[in-house]
Structures are given as C-alpha cells and as structure tokens.
Amino acid sequence: MIAVTAASAQQAPTEAPGAEAPIVQPKLRPATARAARPRTAQGDQSQGIAGTDSAQGNAARQGQTAAPPKLPPGTFDLGNGLTFLLNYTSESAANPIGGIRQGTAYAAQIFFGIDADLNRLAGIEGASLHSIVTQRHGRSLSGDFIGNDTSVQEIYGGGQTARLTQHSWQQKLFDNRLDFEVGRLNGQGAFLGSPLYCNFQNNATCGSPTFTFKTTNFTFFPTSSWAGHAKIWLDEERTYFFHIGAYEVNPSLLLPTDNGIDWSTRKATGAVIPIEVGYSTTFDNDLMPRNYGIGAVVDRSKYNDPVRDVLGGSSLFSGLDPFTQFGRSLVYARFDQMVWRPDPTQPQGLSLFGVAMQSTGGRQIQDYFLELGAVQTGTFADRPYDTVGFVVSTQKYSSLGLANIRAARASQGLNPRDIATQQIMMELNYGIQLSPAARLTPQLQYIVNPDQTRFPFRPKPIPDAFVLGAKFSCDLFTLFGLAKGPGSI
Numbered sequence: 001m002i003a004v005t006a007a008s009a010q011q012a013p014t015e016a017p018g019a020e021a022p023i024v025q026p027k028l029r030p031a032t033a034r035a036a037r038p039r040t041a042q043g044d045q046s047q048g049i050a051g052t053d054s055a056q057g058n059a060a061r062q063g064q065t066a067a068p069p070k071l072p073p074g075t076f077d078l079g080n081g082l083t084f085l086l087n088y089t090s091e092s093a094a095n096p097i098g099g100i101r102q103g104t105a106y107a108a109q110i111f112f113g114i115d116a117d118l119n120r121l122a123g124i125e126g127a128s129l130h131s132i133v134t135q136r137h138g139r140s141l142s143g144d145f146i147g148n149d150t151s152v153q154e155i156y157g158g159g160q161t162a163r164l165t166q167h168s169w170q171q172k173l174f175d176n177r178l179d180f181e182v183g184r185l186n187g188q189g190a191f192l193g194s195p196l197y198c199n200f201q202n203n204a205t206c207g208s209p210t211f212t213f214k215t216t217n218f219t220f221f222p223t224s225s226w227a228g229h230a231k232i233w234l235d236e237e238r239t240y241f242f243h244i245g246a247y248e249v250n251p252s253l254l255l256p257t258d259n260g261i262d263w264s265t266r267k268a269t270g271a272v273i274p275i276e277v278g279y280s281t282t283f284d285n286d287l288m289p290r291n292y293g294i295g296a297v298v299d300r301s302k303y304n305d306p307v308r309d310v311l312g313g314s315s316l317f318s319g320l321d322p323f324t325q326f327g328r329s330l331v332y333a334r335f336d337q338m339v340w341r342p343d344p345t346q347p348q349g350l351s352l353f354g355v356a357m358q359s360t361g362g363r364q365i366q367d368y369f370l371e372l373g374a375v376q377t378g379t380f381a382d383r384p385y386d387t388v389g390f391v392v393s394t395q396k397y398s399s400l401g402l403a404n405i406r407a408a409r410a411s412q413g414l415n416p417r418d419i420a421t422q423q424i425m426m427e428l429n430y431g432i433q434l435s436p437a438a439r440l441t442p443q444l445q446y447i448v449n450p451d452q453t454r455f456p457f458r459p460k461p462i463p464d465a466f467v468l469g470a471k472f473s474c475d476l477f478t479l480f481g482l483a484k485g486p487g488s489i
Contacts, residue, residue: 071083071483072085073436073475073478073483073484073485073486074086074087074437074475074477074478074483074484074485075477075483076477076482076483077483080120080121081116081117081118081119081120081121082114082115082116082117082121083114083115083117084112084113084114084115084477085111085112085113085475085477086110086111086112086113086475086476086477087110087111087473087474087475087476088108088109088110088111088473088474088476089108089109089111089155089471089472089473089474090106090107090108090109090138090155090471090472090473091106091107091108091138091153091154091155091156091201091469091470091471091472092104092105092106092153092469092470092472093105093141093152093153093201093445093467093468093469093470094141094467094468094469095141095145095146095465095466095467095468096466096468097463097464097465097466098146098447098450098462098463098464098465098466099145099146099147099450099462099463099465100145100146100147100455100458100462101145102145103141103144103145104141105138105139105140105141105144105145105153105156106138106139107136107137107138107139107140107153107155107156107160108136108137108138108155109134109135109136109137109155109222110134110135111132111133111134112132112133112134113130113131113132113133114129114130114131114132115128115129115130116128116129116130126171126172126173126176127169127170127171127172128169128170129167129168129169129170130166130167130168130170130181131164131166131167131168132164132165132166132167132222133162133163133164133165134162134163134165134222135161135162135163136155136156136157136158136159136160136161136222137160138153138155138156138160139156140153140156140157141153141467142203143156146447146450146462146465146467147450147452147454147455147458147462148423148447148450148451148452148462148465149214149451149453149454150202150203150204150210150395150423150425150451151202151203152201152202152203152445152447152467152469153201153203153469154198154200154201154202154203154205154206154207155471156203157203158220158221158222158223159222159223159254159255159256159257159258160256161256161257161258161259162259163222163223163258163259163260163261164184164224164259164260164261165186165221165222165223165224165260166183166184166185166186166189166224167183167184167224168181168182168183168184168185169181169182169183176233176238177232177233177238178230178231178232178233179230179231179232179233180228180229180230180231181228181229181230182227182228183226183227183228184224184225184226184227184260184263185219185224185225185227185228185229185247186219186220186221186222186223186224186225186227186247187218187219187220187227187229187245187247187272187274188207188208188212188218188219188220188221189221190229190243190245190274191208191218191229191243191245191274191276191295191297192208192209192212192218192274192295192332192334193207193208194291194334194336194353195336196336196351196353196373196375196389197353199375199387199389199429199431199441200373200389200391200427200429200443201427201429201441201443201445201469201471202391202425202427202445204371204393204395204425205371205373205391205393205425205427207221208220209332209334209355209357209369209371209393210369210393210395211330211357211366211368211369211395212297212330212332212357214365214366214395215328215330215357215359215362215364215365215366216272216297216299216328216329216330217249217269217270217272217299217301217303218247218272218274218297218299219247219248219249219272222260223253223254223258223260224253224260225247225248225249225250225253225268226247226248226263226265227245227246227247227248228245228246229243229244229245229246229274230243230244230245231243237285239279239280239281239285240277240278240279241276241277241278241279241280242276242277243274243275243276243277243278243295244273244274244275244276245273245274246271246272246273247271247272247273247274248265248268248271249268249269249270249271249272249299249301249302250265250267250268250269251267251269252267269301269302270299270300270301270302270326271300271301272297272298272299272300272301273297273298273299273300274295274296274297274298275295275296275297275298276293276294276295277293277294277295278291278292278293278294278295279291279292279293280292280293283347287341287344288337288338288339288341289337289338290335290336290337290338291334291335291336291337292334292335292337293333293334293335294331294332294333294334295331295332296329296330296331296332296360297329297330297332298329299327299328299329299362300326300327301326301327302324302325302326303324303325303326303328303362304322304323304324304325305322305323305324305325305363306322306363306365306400306401306403306404307363307400307403307404308322308323309321309322309323310322310323310324314404314407316404316407316408316456317407317411325362325363327361327362328359328361328362328363328364329359329360329361329362330357330358330359330360331357331358331360332355332356332357332358333355333356334353334354334355334356335352335353335354336351336352336353336354337351337352337353338350338351339351339352346378346384347377348377348378348384349376349377349378350374350375350376350377351374351375351376351377352372352373352374353371353372353373353374353375354370354371354372354373355369355370355371355393356368356369356370356371357369357370359398363400364398364400364401365397365398365400365401365453366395366396366397366398366401367396367397367398368396369393369394369395369396370393370394371391371392371393371394372391372392372393373389373390373391373392374389374390374391375387375388375389376388376389379430383433384487385433385486385487386430386431386432386433387429387430387431387441388429388430388431389427389428389429389430389431390426390427390428390429391426391427392424392425392426393424393425393426394422394423394424394425395422395423395424395425395451396421396422397421397422397423397451397453401453402419402421402453404453404456405419405452405453405456406419407456408456408457409459412457412459414459418461419452419461420449420461422449423447423448423449423450423451424447424448424449425445425446425447425448426445426446426447426448427443427444427445427446428443428444429441429442429443429444430442430443433486433487435485435487436475436478436484436485436486436487436488437474437475437476437478437479437485438472438473438474438475438479439471439472439473439474440470440471440472441470441471441472442468442469442470443468443469443470443471444466444467444468444469445465445466445467445468445469446464446465446466446467447464447465447467448464449461449462449464450462450463450464450465
C-alpha cells in the first residue's frame with residue numbers, strides 16, 4: 001500500500017521551513033543578519049503511535065509481519081468500514097554540553113486519523129478515503145539553544161498549530177497491481193520513507209532524509225497540497241515497482257498560521273515530481289524482507305537563491321530580498337534489509353538501512369548526504385517489542401551553502417576558511433514497549449560541527465553538542481481498551 005493513510009501515516013515530519021525560533025544574539029553588523037531560509041523538513045514521518053512506533057508496528061504498517069494483522073496497532077474499528085487512530089507523541093531534549101547555550105525543550109503532536117473503506121461503505125471496489133488532523137505544540141532545542149538547522153526533535157515544525165494534514169482518495173485497480181491516490185497530500189508520506197527511520201528522534205533521519213528538503217521543495221508532513229501519486233507493480237509477485245508523483249509547491253502552506261483548509265492554488269509556484277523504481281518484499285514472500293530503490297526528485301518550482309539578492313548583490317549585506325531561482329533536482333539510492341532473524345515465524349531480528357543522495361541541478365546549499373543505521377527488534381527473550389537503534393548521517397555543505405558564513409567572517413577580519421563543511425549527527429536509542437498502548441524511547445545524540453547557516457556572523461563555530469532526549473508515544477484507543485497494540489491479549 002502506498003498511500004499515507006490514517007492507519008499508516010508516518011507522522012513525524014520534519015520541521016517546517018523557517019520553523020526554528022531564532023536564538024537571540026547580538027548582530028555584529030547592522031542590517032545584515034538574515035532570517036533562516038525556509039527549509040522543508042523531516043519531518044515527519046515519525047510514527048507517533050505506540051503501536052506503530054515499535055519496530056513490529058512499523059513492520060505491520062508496511063505489511064511486513066509473519067502473520068499480518070487485519071488492522072495496524074492502535075486502530076479502532078467500528079466494523080462497518082470506518083477505522084480511527086488517535087495518538088499522542090512527545091519529544092523532550094536537553095543539551096548539557098555544546099551548542100550556543102544549554103537548555104531544554106519539549107515538543108508534541110496530537111494525531112487523529114480516519115480511514116473509510118468505500119467497498120464496504122458504498123460498494124466501490126478498491127476505493128478508500130483517508131483524512132488526518134494534527135495539532136503540534138512546543139519548542140525546538142535546535143532552534144532555541146543549539147543553533148543548527150537540523151532539529152533533534154523531528155516532531156517539531158510544520159506550524160505549531162492545528163491543521164488538516166491529509167484528505168485523499170485512494171484507488172486500487174487490476175488486482176491491486178495499480179495503486180494511486182489523489183487529494184491533499186504531502187510527498188514525504190509516499191516517497192523516501194522506511195519503517196525503520198522513525199525509530200529515531202533526530203530530524204536528519206526521521207521521517208525522510210533531511211537532504212531532500214534542503215535541496216528541493218519536496219513537501220512534508222504535516223503540511224499538504226494538491227497532489228497525486230501512482231505505484232505500479234511490474235511483476236505478478238509484486239516485488240518490482242515503478243512509483244511517480246506530482247505535488248503542488250505553495251509557500252503560503254508553510255506559514256505557521258496555515259491550518260490546511262485553504263485549498264486555493266493562487267500562490268503556487270510550481271510542482272515537485274518524485275520518481276522511483278525499486279524492489280520490495282515482505283514477511284509474506286521473503287524470509288529476510290528488504291526494500292531497495294533508486295530515484296530522483298525533480299523540482300520545477302521557485303526557490304530563494306542562497307546568496308544573491310534581487311539586484312544581483314549579496315543579500316547577506318544588502319538586506320534585500322533574495323533573487324528568485326527556478327528548478328533544481330537530486331538523485332538518490334536507498335535500502336533497508338533484514339539481515340538476521342533467529343525465528344522465521346516471528347518478526348524479531350536485525351535490520352540495516354542506508355541512504356545516499358546527491359544534488360544534480362540548481363544552486364544548492366548541500367552537495368551530498370550519506371546515512372547508515374541499524375535497528376534490532378526483540379532485545380531480550382521477555383522483551384520482544386523493545387528495540388535498539390543506532391544511526392549516523394553526514395550532510396556535506398556546498399560552497400554556496402557556506403558562502404554567507406565565509407563572507408561574514410571575512411568582513412570581521414576572521415579566517416573565512418575556518419569553518420567545517422560537514423555536519424555529522426549520531427543517535428543511539430533504546431525503545432521500551434511499556435504497555436500495548438505506550439512506548440518510551442530514551443536516546444543519546446551527538447552533533448559534530450553544528451551548522452551555523454542561520455548565524456553567519458557568529459565569530460566562533462558552534463561547539464559540538466551532546467543531547468539527551470526521549471520520545472514518548474501513546475495509542476489512546478488502545479489505552480482505553482478500544483484497540484490492540486503490541487503484546488495485547
């Protein structure tokens with residue numbers, strides 16, 4: 001299934017462009033410091049549900065279980081074709097070491113989803129409707145204290161407000177060989193996701209590689225725009241696929257006050273088109289399920305030049321609006337693969353994942369992105385739903401991405417070359433299934449060379465940051481006995 005449904009949403013997207021609250025610091029030159037450039041996030045493909053936030057829940061969400069349940073964990077079924085999800089996710093973080101200054105931050109999301117099986121409700125075979133409403137609140141540790149542009153709390157962003165996040169029609173045809181969806185959607189829900197990514201809290205990984213949003217206008221959860229995507233299974237076993245989509249790019253939808261109910265296109269600036277071909281298996285047809293894909297994101301929309309202003313000079317020093325550019329792109333390869341499974345009748349085991357991305361067109365602030373991680377499900381005999389995860393990623397900034405910092409340092413008589421070109425983020429965590437309804441994932445994060453693209457006039461590099469964090473998620477229907485989660489009897 002390719003749609004982001006209420007029952008399968010990767011819910012924790014990245015921070016919205018410009019969503020980070022700026023750290024207050026003196027301006028060393030008047031009228032030269034610029035606000036953070038919009039960036040589309042990571043956001044969110046995080047699973048903010050206790051059931052789906054577990055590795056088993058993630059696998060079930062993708063159809064990857066030894067005995068697939070009829071419904072994903074946490075789903076309340078009325079029995080007539082209507083199903084519901086209601087969950088709460090919070091992410092806490094503190095940086096006792098490093099960053100611009102020390103502090104703590106808490107961000108959270110309430111998620112409500114409805115799926116309507118139109119075959120059961122109205123006799124329309126293969127059709128379904130999906131709606132999602134979210135409410136986000138809280139603060140960002142990266143925005144308030146660390147200073148870097150990639151959040152350590154992926155649940156933050158996309159507007160700290162209530163919004164209609166999705167409303168779409170999904171249709172399956174030709175014995176489910178063709179699966180398409182149209183309506184109010186975001187690209188992150190259908191492309192560049194993995195059931196493994198949101199075992200983590202940092203925004204470089206969960207819910208899609210952060211590079212995607214820093215180098216294109218790829219749309220992200222919880223924002224939505226007019227869109228459609230289609231997936232075609234190329235063989236009878238449904239392992240090889242071709243997937244393509246088109247998503248409206250509309251900067252007005254990124255405003256913190258947007259609530260998702262203005263469906264006009266009058267401020268649209270173009271479209272972003274993701275394309276992928278790949279190979280995917282599940283526990284139904286593979287002892288070691290795997291997902292491999294290669295693809296591209298073609299961005300045919302407007303974006304702000306990272307350096308030039310409307311008159312062709314430096315926007316950093318002129319204070320003028322940036323020059324508007326059009327068109328950019330990236331290519332990528334990704335995989336996730338189970339490599340160890342002690343009991344072939346159970347989903348527990350070790351899975352690896354990796355991503356490589358390269359910018360290919362436009363005036364880009366990053367050259368490439370690399371990521372490698374591992375998730376072990378079932379840590380002890382009596383803890384089958386607990387997980388251990390580790391991930392490391394690197395973001396390589398381009399000469400354009402660092403040009404403003406170098407120019408600012410030169411203007412202060414400092415060495416313009418004395419800046420790091422790569423930001424490395426690492427996370428180690430342990431996911432604890434407290435009950436069928438609740439899950440807690442404490443983690444340690446370490447950021448090497450936090451980027452200071454939002455603070456080009458800072459005279460010294462931002463110190464490496466050590467972060468203590470914890471993600472908590474709760475399926476409310478499971479909590480009140482209306483649904484089942486991991487370990488339910």
